[in-house]
Amino acid sequence: MIAPFQPHLAALLGEQLASGTFSRVSLFGGDRYTLRMSTAIECARVLSCAHGGGEHCRCPSCTKFATLSYSDLIIVSQRDHRQRIEAALAAFLHDPNGPWRNRLIQTIRIPLLGFHPILLEEAGSALQNTAARAEGMNNLLYELTAEGVLERNRAEEYVRDLRKTLKDFYSGLPKSTTVSINQVRSIDSWVHQTNISGQLRFVILEGIEQTNIAARNALLKLLEEPPKGVYFFLISEHPSRIMPTILSRSRQYLFPPLSEENRRSFIASYGLTESNYDSLRSFFLTQSGVNIEESRLLVDRLLASLIDGRALDSRTIASITAEIEKTNSCEYVLSILGEAIAKSVLSRRYVAKAVALIDETYAAGLLYNQNQRFTFEALYYRLLEER
Structure with a gap:
């Protein structure tokens, strides 16, 4: 999925994944709109697959990753995802029975996974209320996943319902824009629990350069010796602001901006013939109504x-x-x-x-x-x- 847009990184990561030399702690650094999150999810999918992680694999694990319903995955990403979700909704309406149905579900599930049950053990009542809204959204996504061929009017109904539910969800989002100490503690407890499912576990943390000192120290301790079968992906716009001790425990990858040709191809993947945007930022902003x-x-x-x-x-x-x-x-x-x-x-x-x-x-x-x-x-x- 990322190879057409970040070919050099895709080749490097593919080689490491195939050879079994992929790091247990990876840091994906670079500007926004360089596909860092998408790459982390794709790497996790390939690692979880028992059949080599081919692009068109339909094994149980890969099928779950297609809609981010893989139970042993936690994502903490509290940046604003509304622009990407609006672009995905538009692409889904353009072709409700194509690949964008799953990609829409995946795009919405990224912020929802910040309300994984493991992360709610020490949550207050306000966060629990938002988690209840997230669960309502998840139920709607499960319903969409199970749908057969969608007529245009039915697809439009889903978009209306999703926008309404998303509005309620947004209104209760926490004001924190970083990974909290409670979240790190909950993740620490989870990764050290006995894994009954036998699946690999994945943790994707975005914006760790903004964490406070307590969260950084707790994260550092967790990354010193990751438990067996657990992979961490750290995503940052400013890797230079991350503690050197955390940097030393991760394998770093720098994501360059997409070339003009790849940017146009990426925008075209949304089913849009108009690709006269000077950046992916302007594309997503325009799609979200700005x-x-x-x-x-x-x-x-x-x-x-x-x-x-x-x-x-x-x-x-x-x-x-x-x-x-x-x-x-x-x-x-x-x-x-x-x-x-x-x-x-x-x-x-x-x-x-x-x-x-x-x-x-x-x-x-x-x-x-x-x-x-x-x-x-x-x-x-x-x-x-x-x-």
């Missing part, structure tokens, strides 16, 4: 206000923040606002403070708050105060 040009115009207005040191009127701010919330574009607007401020005529001192405030807003996990408009409005006035 108007990139409008977002840039909003940032231009905000930047002009900050440079002048004059607040926009309340009606204008309300209109801007409502649009951000409506399109779920807070993350994107924050990123391009930070870039615009950094390139502006504003003083270096102000730029440093402003970028720190924007990073703080992002790192605090406020992007997962359903009231994105209030989050962004508060940030705007804080940026003005610094002027």
Whole structure:
């Protein structure tokens, strides 16, 4: 699945998997949209397969991985998956009886696996409530998996039901954007339990560079000597920020951005003939309803206000923040606002403070708050105060 888009890495990993030299702890580093998560899942599938992991294998293990219903797999990935899910929903509607049915199910299950029963043992009531919503989503996905040939109207019903259930699920997501100490402890307990199923166990952790010191130390201890039959995949955008002791216990792979040709092929795999996107980021943003040009115009207005040191009127701010919330574009607007401020005529001192405030807003996990408009409005006035 990844070979057409990351051919060199696919060849290297394929050789290590075939020769039995694949590491028990792997670190996949690189920018977003370089297929790090997809590669980790594919490696786990091949490792679990008793028949060599061929691309078209239909053994019980590979069949479960096709929809991420493999019971001995945990994924902790608390980045916002909505853009990818929306793109997958569009591809599924384009061809509801093709490969995108399973790929849609897999795309949705990635965030759901953060609510694996093992991870809920020390969870509070709020997280338990979100887990109940995740279970409702899983039931809908099991129903979709069991469907035969889907007519167009039935596929549209599924998309409506999935979007409704996803909206409820998103509203209860935790604000944390990293791996917590409780999650590491739960994983530690799980991997050391007797494995009755006899299956290999896989743990995929994304964003470990953002963990606090307690979680890092617990993870380090866990990775020092992984239990037999357990494989860890660490995914990071900033490997240089990871503790050197954790880096030393993992085999590292750097994922380069997709070439222009491979990017076009990747977008075409969604069943779209239009592939005139300058990046995969813009593709996923557009598929999720973000108007990139409008977002840039909003940032231009905000930047002009900050440079002048004059607040926009309340009606204008309300209109801007409502649009951000409506399109779920807070993350994107924050990123391009930070870039615009950094390139502006504003003083270096102000730029440093402003970028720190924007990073703080992002790192605090406020992007997962359903009231994105209030989050962004508060940030705007804080940026003005610094002027």
